[in-house]
Amino acid sequence: MDATDARILLALAARPRATVVALAEQLGLSRNTVQARVARMEQGGALGSFERRITPNALGHPLTAFVTARVDQRRLAEVSEALAGIDEVVEVFGLSGETDLLVRVVAADAEDLYRIAGRILAIPGIERTATALAMRELVPHRLTPLLRRAAAG
Amino acid sequence: MDATDARILLALAARPRATVVALAEQLGLSRNTVQARVARMEQGGALGSFERRITPNALGHPLTAFVTARVDQRRLAEVSEALAGIDEVVEVFGLSGETDLLVRVVAADAEDLYRIAGRILAIPGIERTATALAMRELVPHRLTPLLRRAAAG
DNA sequence: CTTTCGTTGAGCATTCTGCTCATGCTCCGG
């Protein structure tokens, strides 16, 4: 990932459906170069799966909540697997510090969320949880600032 | 977003670079239909920005951390703006419950993270913060399970 | 019954893709 790659990504962020030819022209690069770099990024894991672009909202799950949990560390693998078994669990991190887990959850409505929180709490190995509803997205997910910096360097 | 849309998204999740023609064939739909639906989803906000597919890791920021913060509610707008001014702040949620804010941060290394945490804490209106390092991604971001459910229904 | 909406198949000109080659440039090790 050098500055050129970052520039390509920036252009793509602005217009996801831009063709390779368009990108090449816009960036003053050869079509071949862009094609190679995009392929390399796609291959080398610089780009995550397409799923990341899908809004849970569109799937009828407008609510997002974060469940923090303390777990019996010896049963972490077990807990992790159980969490992965819950469809509405979208992302789970193992944390340092007070709480061991951060579980990102989406839900259709408040009742749905309650149900899911219950399922999480019922997982053997989980000792205590706290659920916080995401009421507002103050800064929507973005990487442009970092991209810009990388593109400049 | 009906079941057909979900099926299209599932196919796309499996092969992001699949062409419309390929999708149509795979799903037994007309090319026209797929093209219309994809366009509609892209237009209607079912798909978030392309940036979501970019791994911070590829940009030289392999570390992810979550900073929770209590803020002076009357200065929320101000705080939010200041957070948006920090490049490494990738996402911010306003939460219900104990803590007011959840700030998702990426960093190049531990020292970088320390610096960023400092910048956040220095924001006027922020009263207390706690930083938790994401040590492991136990369940990587995914939407497939929900998609599958939507595709079945 | 009639309107509306989404799907479908067809067609067409334009454009893009995927791939290969040879060339030229720059950086690095010998």
Next chain:
DNA sequence: CCGGAGCATGAGCAGAATGCTCAACGAAAG
């Protein structure tokens, strides 16, 4: 100083995809 290695480039080519439009059809809604 010379010989790679790695990357960007320009060219070329066959095949495929795209964007768009049109007319027909069925189902669901009014």
